[in-house]
Amino acid sequence: MVSESKSNRPQLRRGLCYSNEGRGQATRSPSVIVIGGGIAGVAAARALHDASIQVVLLESRDRLGGRVHTDFSFGFPVDLGASWLHGVCKENPLAPLIGRLGLPLYRTSGDNSVLYDHDLESYALYDMDGNQVPQELVTKVGEAFENILKETDKVRLENNEDMSILRAFSIVFERRPDLRLEGLAHKVLQWYLCRMEGWFAADSETISLKGWDQEELLPGGHGLMVRGYLPVINTLAKGLDIRLGHRVTKIVRHYNGVKVTVEDGRTFMADAAVVAIPLGVLKSKTIMFEPKLPDWKEEAIKDLGVGIENKIVLNFEQVFWPKVEFLGVVAETSYGCSYFLNLHKATGHPVLVYMPAGKLARDIEKMSDEAAANFAFMQLKKILPDASAPIQYLVSRWGSDINSLGSYSYDTVGKPHELYERLRIPVDNLFFAGEATSVSYPGSVHGAFSTGLMAAEDCRMRVLERYGELDLFQPVMGTEEAPVSVPLLISRI
Numbered sequence: 359m360v361s362e363s364k365s366n367r368p369q370l371r372r373g374l375c376y377s378n379e380g381r382g383q384a385t386r387s388p389s390v391i392v393i394g395g396g397i398a399g400v401a402a403a404r405a406l407h408d409a410s411i412q413v414v415l416l417e418s419r420d421r422l423g424g425r426v427h428t429d430f431s432f433g434f435p436v437d438l439g440a441s442w443l444h445g446v447c448k449e450n451p452l453a454p455l456i457g458r459l460g461l462p463l464y465r466t467s468g469d470n471s472v473l474y475d476h477d478l479e480s481y482a483l484y485d486m487d488g489n490q491v492p493q494e495l496v497t498k499v500g501e502a503f504e505n506i507l508k509e510t511d512k513v514r515l516e517n518n519e520d521m522s523i524l525r526a527f528s529i530v531f532e533r534r535p536d537l538r539l540e541g542l543a544h545k546v547l548q549w550y551l552c553r554m555e556g557w558f559a560a561d562s563e564t565i566s567l568k569g570w571d572q573e574e575l576l577p578g579g580h581g582l583m584v585r586g587y588l589p590v591i592n593t594l595a596k597g598l599d600i601r602l603g604h605r606v607t608k609i610v611r612h613y614n615g616v617k618v619t620v621e622d623g624r625t626f627m628a629d630a631a632v633v634a635i636p637l638g639v640l641k642s643k644t645i646m647f648e649p650k651l652p653d654w655k656e657e658a659i660k661d662l663g664v665g666i667e668n669k670i671v672l673n674f675e676q677v678f679w680p681k682v683e684f685l686g687v688v689a690e691t692s693y694g695c696s697y698f699l700n701l702h703k704a705t706g707h708p709v710l711v712y713m714p715a716g717k718l719a720r721d722i723e724k725m726s727d728e729a730a731a732n733f734a735f736m737q738l739k740k741i742l743p744d745a746s747a748p749i750q751y752l753v754s755r756w757g758s759d760i761n762s763l764g765s766y767s768y769d770t771v772g773k774p775h776e777l778y779e780r781l782r783i784p785v786d787n788l789f790f791a792g793e794a795t796s797v798s799y800p801g802s803v804h805g806a807f808s809t810g811l812m813a814a815e816d817c818r819m820r821v822l823e824r825y826g827e828l829d830l831f832q833p834v835m836g837t838e839e840a841p842v843s844v845p846l847l848i849s850r851i
Contacts, residue, residue, distance in 0.1 A: 387412060388821045389628035391618050393606050396424025397587075397803055398791040399634030400594045401810030402817070406632075407598055409818050414626060415598055416618065418605035418761050422595055424636065425762055426803065428586030429752055432673050434707055435586035438754040439669075439765075440803045442466070442475060443583060445576020451811070452590065452804045459589050463581030464704035466683060475557065475580045480683040480703070483549060484741035491546060491688060499539065499546040506530055506537055514567050520772045523554070523570060524562040545688035545695075552695035552715075558768040559665025559801075561716040562692065569769025574798045582704050587803065609633070610648045611786050614824075629821045630787040632813045637781075637794035638664045638763025651785060658780035661773040662794055664764030666757040667715040668722065670734040672748040674708040679742060685710070687741055693718050696737040712737065720757055727753040766801035767794035782809060787820060789813040 388411045392403040395417030403415045421427070425439040443452060446463055456463075467477045483491040510526040531538050539547050551562055558565050608619040609631060616631045635645065640659045650656070679685060683703050687696035693716075701709040712734035714722055722730050731751035738745050756765040769775055775797070782795035791813035792806055799805030 388825055389413070390817055390821060391416060391616060391626050391628045391631040392634060393609070393618065393631060394424065394634035394636070394792070395419070395422040395600065395602075396634060396636070396792065396806065397426055397591060397594070398793070398806040398810035398813070399424070399632065400591060400598070401807045402632045402634060402791055402814040403598050404594045405811055405814035406818060409814075411818060411821060412628075413599065414628070415600045416604040416606055416620060416626065417600065417602050420602050422600065422602070423588065423591045425756065425765065426587045426591055427754075428588035431752065432707070432709070432750055434705070435588065436671050436701070436709065436752065437583060437586045438671070438752060439756070440587055441583055443581045443804070444475075444799075444802045445578050445804065446581040447576055447578035450576050450578070450804050451808050455590060455593065459593060461589060462584045464584050466580050466582055468579040476553075476684060481686065482680045482682045483546065483686040483688055485542065485545065485688055486740055488741050488743055491542065495543060496546055499543050499550065502537060502539060502543075503547060503550040509534060509537070510567060520566055520568045522563045522771050523565045523567055526567045527562070542688070545690060548690065548692045549686050549688045549695045552692040553697060555692055556667055556697065556713060556715040559667035559715050559719075559765045560663060560768050564663065564770055566769040566771045566773065569773075569775050576799075576804070584705055606645055608646045608648065609788065611788055613786075616787055629824060630789065630817050632789045632791055632810075632817055634791040634810060634813070636762045636764065636792060637662060637767050639761070642763055644760075654780055655783075655785060658777045661770065662777045662781065663768045663770035664794070665716065665766060665768050666719040666723075667713060667765045668719045668754045668756060669752070670712040670714075670722075670730055670754075671752040672710045672712065672731065672734060672738070673750040674710070674746060674748050676746075677702050677708045678745060679710065685738075685741065687737055698738065710738065723755050723758050727751070768801065782812070784816055784820075789817045789820075
């Protein structure tokens, strides 16, 4: 059983039997500690619980969800973290759950959008003087951007050594001067690059040329979660033993179990643990592993990149902007460009979301919330001089938040894509989950969810093998509730 070694146990206990270390072993049963309450950790805990294994989930925050964070302070849901379902199709592992919950999606792109998460169907781009960029120019530059990306593929195939996307672009321009753009067209191209950097949450000089196109995309395009991701988290967490405010500081593994220590000195013991901790936190080494993790695991943690993309959410009294899905500001550099997601188009609420990434996001994190919101509003005023001030704002800080220390993972220059798999591979009775352990779908909610299920199944087999109860024909999710195929509610206005 999961055992807590001190008598001053937390008050929240649901459905698990705890014992002091001195009690006998007569009631021993398979047990697992899940560390981290993001969607990977909650999915793992749900699966193990449903497989009749005793589970306690330890989460450092005072809420569940991790980098999935639906905020209700405006009186309606706004996702400050993940907000899209990337791949609106039955192949998406989250589709059955989202379908059963009847959660609507707003389609922002099809399968082959050059902007990754948007089609060029509903937009308005402006220069710094507030002049709207002609749509035919945006389309023309989009075609040029696609041609540049095709040329970078040739560069990648010709070079054994990896390089950054930015360096590859320079080589393409040297070879193909006809692809160079000047004036306003150059600024629009920088905006396309800005959106690419937003997809990876990193700057183009750090994104790997060999790794950037290794990420697989499910079919169906991308759908914005209109009511937020929180209903998904809450459904998965129902009935679980969850300990909020339990920041793990040490994980000790033995041949027959694990002992996990939290910040106030309390310890929890079980047969195994699922480590569903964000890559940024693993990098910070604020959690001690004893014995230390193998070198190959530590190298994977060190060499994988973790980027930053933040949201500055501006809530207005009324809508004063065009009825488009997004607004953009073009500039001489990608750093100077801006992107605003129009939530009014999808949800009916007068909200714009400014989404900086990479160095710009890090620089804005140095500001106060008020200064950050004012910075975003000033970008908006450049293109809409008559814009009225927001009545409320929200600011995310994924890079400096000690519970995340970054938004999501990406391939860095010169490092192999296989690092995601290395991060996933178990170490003795420690099993790893999270978006940074997903080889095919890193940086996505469904990727994180899938790794939680995989870690739970690996963990289940290991634990039941120890107890002599292994049944290879009962997978971790069980057969208690047969999956129901419910169409996803996807629309576009």
